[in-house]
Amino acid sequence: MKKLEAVIQPFKLEEVKEALKGIGVDGMTVTEVRGHGRQKGHTEVYRGQEYKVDLLAKIKVEIIIPTERLEEVIDTLMKAARTGKIGDGKIFVYDVVDAIRIRNGDRGPSAI
Amino acid sequence: MKKTAFAIPLALGSAAGLFAQTAPAPSSTAALEASIKAAQSAGDNAWMLTSCALVLMMTGPGLALFYGGLVRKKNVLATMMQSFTMMALATVLWAVVGYSLSFGEGSPFIGDLRYLMLAGVGADPMPDYAATIPHQTWMMFQLMFAIITPALITGAFAERMKFSAMLLFMTLWSLLVYFPMAHMVWGKGGLLNAFLGGSIPCYDFAGGTVVHITSGVSALVCAIYMGKRTGYGSEPMKPHSLVLSFVGACMLWVGWFGFNAGSALSSGSLASAAFVTTHFAAATAALSWSLMEWLHSKPTVLGAISGAVAGLVVITPAAGFVTPGSALLMGFIGGIVCYFMVVKVKAMFGYDDSLDAFGVHGAGGTLGALLTGVFASRAVNGAIAEGKAGLLEGNSGQVLNQAIGIAIAWGIAIVGTLVILKICDVVCGGVRVSTQDEVQGLDLSQHGEEGYSLEG
Secondary structure (H helix, E strand, O other), X not given: OEEEEEEEOHHHHHHHHHHHHHOOOOOOEEEEEEEOOOOOOEEEEEOOXXXXXXXXXXXXXXEEEOHHHHHHHHHHHHHHHXXXXXXXXXXXXXXXXXXXXXXXXXXHHHHO | OHHHHHXXXXXXXXXXXXXXXXXXXXXXXXXXXHHHHHHHHHHHHHHHHHHHHHHHHHHHHHHHHHHHHHOOHHHHHHHHHHHHHHHHHHHHHXXXXXXXXXXXXXXXXXXXXXXXXXXXXXXXXXXXXEOOOOHHHHHHHHHHXXXXXXXXXXXXXXXXXXXXXXXXXXXXXXXXXXHHHHHHHHOOOOOOEOOOXXXXXXXXXXXXXXXXXXXXXHHHHHHHHHOOOOOEOOEOOOOOOHHHHHHHHHHHHHHHHHHHHHHHOOOOHHHHHHHHHHHHHHHHHHHHHHHHHHHHOOOOHHHHHHHHHXXXXXXXXXXXXXXXXXXXXXXXXXXXXXXXXXXXXXXXXXXXXXXXXXXXXXXXXXXXXXXXXXXXXXXXXOOOOOOOOXXXXXXXXXXXHHXXXXXXXXXXXXXXHHHHHHHHHHHOOOXXXXXXXXXXXXXXXXXXXXXXXXXX
């Protein structure tokens, strides 16, 4: 099993969700996060006081998938989240040791 | 007699003319006069009670939202509480001794104790102050000013003052600064009273000196005395919710109609005149502050609402004395001057007037009080004696009178606030919270609550 952690533009969330649903990825966890990569931040001014804001609002999507679907899911996710401009975000891939369904104790890929 | 019975429900204004022809019995004249009085009192009282409520709304929720949005998340409740506390604390002080010290006819500097515990303040009007409304209504209207004035100061020491020290500070400040100043400008026989026997007649329609200079200058003293917030200049201290501030500022604008137009103390044409000038000055100041910002970067929402408040402050002493045209100009100048004070002067001197109580109220109040001496017009306010209007109507002496009033307000605010802060320092073991409490935030450290809770 693999875990995909995708940090994406907030306004792309709906598209990503629909695209993943379209290929049968049903479960996901979404968090509002702040961060930055190569994208530059912006400046805010409050009564003349300037603040450089380099941590920008992003959405983090976490999904767990069977290893054999990895490339397909990455492909779908990329297509849905991409605008082609700097700031589109990144996808990180991790190995998952196990998964357990709390309700009935199912383990492994069948618990995803 | 039949005619008399008719005349009462008919237009009251023309009733006097009717009587000149019919010459009725003395008793019915008295009855008619009484009913004319009652009708006028009903109209005036309705507007004045509305104004009382509008001015209270300026403090809570108006100012509480405006200030609450400007602080960081961890201090939102404590900041709102500081305004709200004044609604309770100032009220009790007022009932016990404040009204008497402000409006009892005492010396030129402070009132006497004739109205202690509001003795004798009832349904009958107090003709010297407001002849057509119950004395109680006048007392309540003035109370609302005694509530918001100290609440304005809280903007300067936001995010770092102990709650206990604030309570003591506000009590002493009301007693030593506000009540004497209110008496001097508005109390019968007060030193600066322009219409009730003051020796230096200073025009202050709704509180440029009494409200905005005293609170704004005291705010500056507090900011300098207490020092900067921990991390000021190195940590971000952005407003946590400009949405709250926006709503609060709009409520201040609306409430200000009660503040200024209510200061006509009647529902007649003077109230309308003050209503117009109030609105006009807020409008031009919102535009001029925004314009100043736009010249440098972007026109911000915070700038627009700050400008509107600055315009309202500037027009306050002048509201019932100047023409709508003067109001447009005063607001425009006010927006630029206050922008300069808040954005440039504060940075130049480096004091941490957290929410700009001085830059807006102290500076705006001073400017407004001075310009009242320039633009005051007899055509607007018939109570101004001949030759006693402003500079533009040939009375250069009025600018000097205004300057003296301003100097006294600055003086009493500086000295009074310094003495009070010293006392609070000793009694409360420091006026500032500990660094640890400040970092944790005043909501938790002073009140044991959070404004925004994850578990809620």
